[in-house]
Amino acid sequence: MTSRSQKFDRAREAAVVPAAFDQDATSYDRLVGANPGYLDHLRLSAERLALPGRGKGLRLLDIGCGTGLSTRALVETYPEAEIVAADASAEMLAQARAKAWPENVRFVHSRAEELAAHGVAGPFDGILAAYLLRNLPDIDAGVADLRDLLAPGAPLALHEYSVADSPRARATWTAVCWAIIIPFGWRVTGDASLYRYLWKSVLHFDGIERLSGRLRAAGFDGVRVEPVDGWQRGIVHTVLGLRPV
Secondary structure (H helix, E strand, O other): OOOOOOOOOHHHHHHHHHHHHHHHHHHHHHHHHOOOOHHHHHHHHHHOOOOOOOOOOOEEEEEOOOOOHHHHHHHHHOOOOEEEEEEOOHHHHHHHHOOOOOOOEEEEEOOHHHOHHHOOOOOEOEEEEEOOHHHOOOHHHHHHHHHHHEOOOOEEEEEEEOOOOOHHHHHHHHHHHHHHHHHHHHHHHOOOHHHHHHHHHHHOOOOHHHHHHHHHHOOOEEEEEEEOOHHHEOOEEEEEEEOOO
């Protein structure tokens, strides 16, 4: 089950990901809420943007916001910032919009590669992209697009799964997926296809060295990787970089 030789067509998979999330949107918060550390880790990545004060006068982008859990992490960390949150799944976004938000938060229905067409333009003073790049058809283009949305010197935080560099992490990921995530997803939603995709897409995604290298190749400065704690240590990472001044 852990073989990386299985075929994985990134462009084809990326085309259907929003529909898959649409289908499971109403159950998403319940499912991820059962994952110890999920919300704490999102807040940790938001904090690692290391923006001043409470974010007063700053514009932040939460790209791939889903049901708004990463947006909440930004609001709690930088409550005075203007926050634009975007996602490609209409149903996930509907779940996000149904929650209570301050006036400084705005949601936009858009794929990451189509933000300009939906009225989202930089510069932003910080970007949080949680579990996004793995679902894009072209990762390098996605990194370049995020760089171009940032103000000079502004930070990007990628909150992402990456297990390719560690046999232990791959084995742990597969064990947890097939013992807990996939069965639980099927039990709650009646369809485990999204959670099988999650398992497979993580196995076929970049190792952390390659992902860091993509940021450096796109011109980001100060690229570094920070871990999370708990069972996801070595599986979930915050990858940080700054747009050059």
